[in-house]
Amino acid sequence: MPEAGGALVARDGQALRLAAIDAGTQGQGLTAGMTLADARSRCPDLVTAPHDPVADARELDRLANAMIAFTPLVAPDPLDGLLLDVTGCAHLFGGEEELVRRVLAAAGYTARHALAAHAAAARALARYGSGEDVRALPVAALELSEDKLSGLRRAGLTTLGDLASRPMAGLAARFGETAVMRLRAILGEAGSPITPLRPAEPIRLETRFPEPLARTDDALDVIEDLLAQAARIMEQRQLGGRRFLVLLQRSDNVRPRLAVETGQPVRDPAAVMRLLRERIDTLSDPLDPGYGFDAISLAVLTVEHLPSRQMGLESRKEENEDSVAALVDRLSVRLGEDRVSRLVPRDRHLPERAQGLVPAKQAPPVSWPKADERPTRPLLLLDPPQPVDVIAGVPDSPPQRFRWRGRLHDVRLAEGPERIGAEWWRRRGGHLPGGAGDTRDYYRIEDAEGRRYWIFRSGLFGETPDPRWYLHGLFP
Amino acid sequence: MFQNHAPSSAEPPTDPPVTAGRESLPRLAKGQLHEVHAGGDGWASALAFSLAAIEADDRRPVLLLRVRKDKGRTRAMQMEPCGEGWAPLGLDPARLVIVDARDDAGLLRAGLDAARCAGPAAVLLESWGRLKEYDLVASRRLILAAEQSRIPIVILRGDAEPRASAAHTRWSVSSAPSTPLETRAPGAPALHVELQRRRGGPGGLHWRLEWNEEHGGFREELIEPAQPPLDHPPTLPGAVVSLDALRTREPLRRIA
Known part of the structure; x- marks a missing residue:
């Protein structure tokens, strides 16, 4: 039995097809594009995973950025290639072999590589060749359509060398301008420029003062000025900042830092200034200029x-949303991010777990599922559920009377039970009898004075020796 | 709900028009400060009343401000809004933004910031006990902010004695017995609401509100003042100071 290989599977219309295969599978007659059913019949123990092109692209982007360590000119070659212009870089790493070794180690994947004088030649050699001779490459390296390639092969032209020895005009007439252009690029007769990634210049601004600045208000004015400059830069690049850092350099080498984050990208200096003032207010010691500030620098860390x-006549609604976002930012800076929150639904079974609080700054509002035919839920949940003393019939009756906070409540009306099982699938050993936790029976009750509660018995009679009752919610 | 009394948003912030005798429930108008008193048991009722009676745009966020001591230090009972329970009362829980202040002073400060912001549909402040920072000056500040931003501010006061304040209305809300369903199950939400004080109008009016399952919204019914329910003393101390609703003079200043 051959060793099991792996493959990535993507849905193509109605069929599941292999999108990519790994080295372990290649010898077994599997190819990319084959349906999963065919592949399974050839290789029953195939290990598959879903294909995620977006993650692939993101990973390629990450690799391209990591390659900046070797050369400033890196161009991604989608879907799975990188072009590095290492002109004048190899000697820094001790020669080309050493450079290649390091690049492959940094990439961390099984990779093929080639070095050539031109980007197109190197690309063709890495993808289709084995040696260093571009003339020995198969015609497939031209990446033409399948019928043109088979036309070339039928004419007895199998390598680029065969093509190169023929007049280009005839090739262009028969197989198109593209074929000639690609051929000339690979042979080095035409240029094959790459468009390298340009790492965005970080937004950092600094003001140095001839004399130390002794007043906090002046320092704040300078910061506002820096923010205005940063806003102009960001406006040109169509960016907005999410994290701002102000570094103040005091003459006695103390460097207070002020950092603020926003929930939405902002450029407006006044908005950032308000957040900075909030931040200064929350500092345990106010911004003390001491002997004065020598320099103030501003960095926009995340954009x-x-x-x-x-600005339109009908931009009222957006303004409102902006002002709520600005308010959320301010309150988050003042109180802490986890103190300004939104309710989000969670796909859980127990009522107290079916929702969660997430910081409003990080989460956009999520839509809640439509209320279905479920029994109604209370307006407020008591956290934690409050134990109450109850008089109730056994085994399955609503309470008749209960005592909470020293007050006796006579139950006038009751509805239930709504049985909510424990989340046994989330517990270790939850599938074993008694391992799941207690089943809850919820009742909606109304006492003699008209107050409505949500009360539950934790555990069934027979499941637990002495089930306890808890108050879990208030209805209006 | 309460359509018959909704002033259009173009009007300046005025008190609800005063008509003697039988009248419909005034809404918690925009640009005003409203106090809602309730006990711990009736907290859900107070919230439901505030949200239903508030005069607000129904897409913008609603801010709920409350006090939470540092987590982990306290094991006191807390009341968390339950998203699934809000939706049937016509409020999308996604609109809710919850702000946890550290103490009462922080609550009022955050409330003032929120009141100055024209973005939210309404601002609800949850407070418990005496709330000594809440006085004439603090309430007047909230009103000035609300007049600018044209949003309603509701301060929910749990287990609290009414205090002198500049609020436009003061309500007391509790649960009322519901109309039982056939299976002796509790019926739709029902509230007992008392308008204790109102600036420029008579107070001491009682209503019974019952949720209308078919159309949404509360159906109201005026209770004759002659028979106030037993658990509500007819008069309560603490006056709403009469101030002009439309500010024609200098702003109120603290006199030492």
């Missing part, structure tokens, strides 16, 4: 795309 916006 996001923020298109310019035209």
